[in-house]
Amino acid sequence: IMWPTRLAGMLLPAMAFLSCLRPESWDPCVQVVPNVTYQCMELNLYKIPDNLPTSIKNLDLSFNPLRHLGSHSFSNFSELQVLDLSRCEIQKIEDDAYQGLKHLSILILTGNPIQSLAPGAFSGLPSLQTLVAVETNLASLEDFPIRHLKTLKELNVAHNLIDSFKLPDYFSNLPNLEHLDLSNNKIRNIYHEDLQVLHQMPSFKLSLDLSLNPLDFIQPGAFEKIKLHELTLRSNFDSAEVMKTCIQGLAGLKINRLILGEFKNERTIVNFNKSALEGLCNLTIEEFRIAHFDEFPGDDLGFLNCLPEASTISLMGLYLDELKIFPKGFKWQYLNLSKCIFEHFPTLELTFLKQFVFTANKGITTFTKVNLPNLEFLDLSKNGLSYKSCCSHRDFGTTQLKHLNLSFNNIISLDFQHSTLKQASDFSVFLSLKNLLYLDISYTNTKIVFLRIFDGLISLQVLKMAGNSFQDALLPNIFRDLTQLTELDLSQCQLERVSQEAFGSLLRLQVLNMSHNHLLSLDMLPFKNLSLRVLDCSFNRIVAANGQELQHFPSNVTSLNLNQNNFACVCEHMRFLQWVQDHRHILVGAEHMMCEKPLAMQGVPVLSFRNATCQMSKTIISVSVLSVLVVSVAAVLVYKFYFHLMLLAGCKKYGKGESTYDAFVIYSSHDEDWVRNELVKNLEEGVPPFQLCLHYRDFIPGVAIAANIIQEGFHKSRKVIVVVSRHFIQSRWCLFEYEIAQTWQFLSSHAGIIFIVLQKVERSLLRQQVELYRLLSRNTYLEWEDSVLGRHIFWRRLRKALLDGKPWSPEGTEDAESSQDEATTST
Numbered sequence: 001i002m003w004p005t006r007l008a009g010m011l012l013p014a015m016a017f018l019s020c021l022r023p024e025s026w027d028p029c030v031q032v033v034p035n036v037t038y039q040c041m042e043l044n045l046y047k048i049p050d051n052l053p054t055s056i057k058n059l060d061l062s063f064n065p066l067r068h069l070g071s072h073s074f075s076n077f078s079e080l081q082v083l084d085l086s087r088c089e090i091q092k093i094e095d096d097a098y099q100g101l102k103h104l105s106i107l108i109l110t111g112n113p114i115q116s117l118a119p120g121a122f123s124g125l126p127s128l129q130t131l132v133a134v135e136t137n138l139a140s141l142e143d144f145p146i147r148h149l150k151t152l153k154e155l156n157v158a159h160n161l162i163d164s165f166k167l168p169d170y171f172s173n174l175p176n177l178e179h180l181d182l183s184n185n186k187i188r189n190i191y192h193e194d195l196q197v198l199h200q201m202p203s204f205k206l207s208l209d210l211s212l213n214p215l216d217f218i219q220p221g222a223f224e225k226i227k228l229h230e231l232t233l234r235s236n237f238d239s240a241e242v243m244k245t246c247i248q249g250l251a252g253l254k255i256n257r258l259i260l261g262e263f264k265n266e267r268t269i270v271n272f273n274k275s276a277l278e279g280l281c282n283l284t285i286e287e288f289r290i291a292h293f294d295e296f297p298g299d300d301l302g303f304l305n306c307l308p309e310a311s312t313i314s315l316m317g318l319y320l321d322e323l324k325i326f327p328k329g330f331k332w333q334y335l336n337l338s339k340c341i342f343e344h345f346p347t348l349e350l351t352f353l354k355q356f357v358f359t360a361n362k363g364i365t366t367f368t369k370v371n372l373p374n375l376e377f378l379d380l381s382k383n384g385l386s387y388k389s390c391c392s393h394r395d396f397g398t399t400q401l402k403h404l405n406l407s408f409n410n411i412i413s414l415d416f417q418h419s420t421l422k423q424a425s426d427f428s429v430f431l432s433l434k435n436l437l438y439l440d441i442s443y444t445n446t447k448i449v450f451l452r453i454f455d456g457l458i459s460l461q462v463l464k465m466a467g468n469s470f471q472d473a474l475l476p477n478i479f480r481d482l483t484q485l486t487e488l489d490l491s492q493c494q495l496e497r498v499s500q501e502a503f504g505s506l507l508r509l510q511v512l513n514m515s516h517n518h519l520l521s522l523d524m525l526p527f528k529n530l531s532l533r534v535l536d537c538s539f540n541r542i543v544a545a546n547g548q549e550l551q552h553f554p555s556n557v558t559s560l561n562l563n564q565n566n567f568a569c570v571c572e573h574m575r576f577l578q579w580v581q582d583h584r585h586i587l588v589g590a591e592h593m594m595c596e597k598p599l600a601m602q603g604v605p606v607l608s609f610r611n612a613t614c615q616m617s618k619t620i621i622s623v624s625v626l627s628v629l630v631v632s633v634a635a636v637l638v639y640k641f642y643f644h645l646m647l648l649a650g651c652k653k654y655g656k657g658e659s660t661y662d663a664f665v666i667y668s669s670h671d672e673d674w675v676r677n678e679l680v681k682n683l684e685e686g687v688p689p690f691q692l693c694l695h696y697r698d699f700i701p702g703v704a705i706a707a708n709i710i711q712e713g714f715h716k717s718r719k720v721i722v723v724v725s726r727h728f729i730q731s732r733w734c735l736f737e738y739e740i741a742q743t744w745q746f747l748s749s750h751a752g753i754i755f756i757v758l759q760k761v762e763r764s765l766l767r768q769q770v771e772l773y774r775l776l777s778r779n780t781y782l783e784w785e786d787s788v789l790g791r792h793i794f795w796r797r798l799r800k801a802l803l804d805g806k807p808w809s810p811e812g813t814e815d816a817e818s819s820q821d822e823a824t825t826s827t
């Protein structure tokens, strides 16, 4: 039980010692930018760290239990510009706490339960522009000691306990104040006197946020003759009735932007009554925004009649039924209708309208013509609309259009779609929009069939058409007129091929997005004459590119994205892979480019592919090819000279031993009679008798003929007698035997071949057997003659030849000697 305590008793002093030894190693703050930005968030610091560089400009000390800020707390950091003290449990801030922070421009005190704020707490901050004191128990602006902060631009005191809207007199000393956020406080009433100070301000630039205050009452005339830049009143009113009186109370206000409405999750008015907005008629409003009112009276937008002089109207998240009541004379220039629910497309005829944003609305399915002669910017995206007739100047009533956004709609049933049905309806839908600079038809389920779809867009600079499709997955030359185009987005168009002329006219193209298509090779893109800077080919199926084509790759490209393709890291594409290595500086996320094939290389970074591998495998390939070649040649040779090898093997075996036969006779079966009747009779029965090897008699049955020839015939015989005849020459078998005999003669030193020419063989026939012919013409041979004398000589010569090398035997000595001098050699 005592162990842990003892251990701790030993360890703690040791740790304390270590920490004394190297204090800087305990430096806990994160150095975001060395010497400039440090992040010390949530480090359980009880005091301001003193080991940070004095040059620090941004310091985040949030979520530390500092609790108390004494004077000159930050004197060591005179360069500070941004100081975040959010949720530091600070309860007390003493005089001169920030003294010396000459450059501090942003001070954040959010979420500190301040009890005691000394009158000089914020002294010595000559550059402070933004003070955020959200959720700081602040009860009144009057006592907030900021009167000397002349440079203050933004004061955020939201989420406090302020219950009076009385703007203190010292505001007149804050000539730069632009934003005052008083939202989420306890203000209920606004009286005339509260705004007295605003009359003295050079105003019209103050933005005031009063959202989420439980407003009950605004004294009529309180805002009379007051100018504001912006006033936000969202989720302020309990009921339509209260809202009505309060808005009436705003009468006389001249304002640049009025924002009304509720927050999506903070809706309080149950039965909205159109009369609530009547009071707007007594205001001068430049820009009017209203958002998120449940049960908005969509059928009667009469309040908008109060705003004929406004330039900007924005309606968001409302139920609007339809819009069609505006007189042409309204001065509206910007109309923004988003996230609303309509029953019909608004019928608009606004002479001054320049910009119409109609986006993410619901409930309507078809676009209907509008008449907006000065319209330049039209955003019709995200409505799920079908555009039945689109998009000529007649449909918009304008020829001024510069931006047209039709993206994310159901289908743009541009007339060209029907071109397959009716040839006459081929129509360049944008033909009249010759001033258009920007066109977005992304994700409109459009299938491009008609090649002249973009004709007439001679000014177009940006074309986005992602998420559509093309006939046959081929990008044809549809950009002929778009000579001014600088940016083209063709991503997610299921493209497999690109026509060689497709980009021929796009001499100014700088950004080309071909990502998420099905391209197989980088050189499918016709690069010639393109002066691209950015090319995105990610998420395709690119395996490689022809190294030859890559020399046309635009030299001005500074960003190339090839991620998520099917690169084949094989030597075949060595040039391409080398090209990738050489261009890694322009590749986006080059290190994330992975090989897909071969299987062994899957998931390996393309950049790690080395040339050397190829050279090595080249050697390996050539070596293996060579060895295969050698082996097969050897096999062929072995096969061809199998018998010769057997002979060779046999030579060793039998070479030294006694020969069983004097001669092995090779002959054609046609000559067998002669062999039996003449040769065998004369040699075997004569004196001395010679033992002949004859296949019909001496070969061992059951053994292959070839094996017999070699083992019985050649190996066991001293000599070979070749009976040459017409039949012999014509028999392949005989010639084969003869061939082996030759090898045998070559191998076996004492061996000899005796040729007997049986009949006069025609020279011509003999000549076919070149080898034999040559042999016969060069060597001794015996010629069989039918005359008595001839036979005698024949036998004598044959016996003599056979006796040569025959081991001495008692019976044959005499004959052998006598015959020796008669040996003849003829040539």
Ligand SMILES: *[C@@H]1O[C@H](CO)[C@@H](O)[C@H](O)[C@H]1NC(C)=O
Pocket (backbone or CB within 6 Å): 034, 035, 053, 055
């Ligand atoms: C940070 O400041 C110290 C002292 O002023 C200086 O020695 C050091 O070089 C600076 N480091 C950087 C990265 O500027």
Ligand SMILES: *[C@@H]1O[C@H](CO)[C@@H](O)[C@H](O)[C@H]1NC(C)=O
Pocket (backbone or CB within 6 Å): 048, 049, 050, 072, 073, 074, 075, 076
């Ligand atoms: C300023 O830094 C010095 C050491 O660098 C330290 O002794 C002193 O306490 C610091 N002053 C404050 C107010 O933190």
Ligand SMILES: *[C@@H]1O[C@H](CO)[C@@H](O)[C@H](O)[C@H]1NC(C)=O
Pocket (backbone or CB within 6 Å): 244, 271, 273, 274, 275
């Ligand atoms: C709207 O308020 C007016 C009075 O301000 C009232 O006469 C009218 O009945 C109300 N309409 C609805 C629909 O509540």
Ligand SMILES: *[C@@H]1O[C@H](CO)[C@@H](O)[C@H](O)[C@H]1NC(C)=O
Pocket (backbone or CB within 6 Å): 248, 251, 278, 279, 280, 281, 282
């Ligand atoms: C506009 O203000 C005048 C007095 O300034 C008032 O008589 C009139 O009723 C107000 N109109 C609306 C619609 O509040």
Ligand SMILES: *[C@@H]1O[C@H](CO)[C@@H](O)[C@H](O)[C@H]1NC(C)=O
Pocket (backbone or CB within 6 Å): 289, 314, 316, 336, 337, 338, 357
């Ligand atoms: C349209 O209004 C919405 C909501 O007020 C706003 O977020 C959006 O920026 C506006 N769009 C334009 C183009 O003014």
Ligand SMILES: *[C@@H]1O[C@H](CO)[C@@H](O)[C@H](O)[C@H]1NC(C)=O
Pocket (backbone or CB within 6 Å): 359, 379, 381, 382, 405, 406, 407, 408, 440
């Ligand atoms: C066109 O509309 C889409 C969808 O609202 C948007 O993503 C795109 O940025 C728009 N283009 C411009 C230039 O506003």
Ligand SMILES: *[C@@H]1O[C@H](CO)[C@@H](O)[C@H](O)[C@H]1NC(C)=O
Pocket (backbone or CB within 6 Å): 466, 491, 492, 513, 514, 515, 516, 534, 535, 536
């Ligand atoms: C290309 O389009 C894809 C999506 O279609 C997008 O994620 C990507 O950022 C675009 N690339 C560039 C360079 O704009």
Ligand SMILES: *[C@@H]1O[C@H](CO)[C@@H](O)[C@H](O)[C@H]1NC(C)=O
Pocket (backbone or CB within 6 Å): 504, 528, 529
């Ligand atoms: C590229 O431009 C040259 C002249 O600048 C022109 O002769 C050639 O036809 C063009 N090539 C293509 C494919 O457009």
Ligand SMILES: *[C@@H]1O[C@H](CO)[C@@H](O)[C@H](O)[C@H]1NC(C)=O
Pocket (backbone or CB within 6 Å): 530, 531, 532, 555, 556
């Ligand atoms: C590449 O850019 C330079 C200027 O950045 C330009 O002068 C040159 O014409 C461009 N090259 C091509 C092929 O467009």
Ligand SMILES: *[C@@H]1O[C@H](CO)[C@@H](O)[C@H](O)[C@H]1NC(C)=O
Pocket (backbone or CB within 6 Å): 574, 575, 578, 611, 612
């Ligand atoms: C790879 O081979 C190419 C020629 O195909 C050569 O120019 C390049 O220097 C080689 N690179 C390396 C790293 O060996």
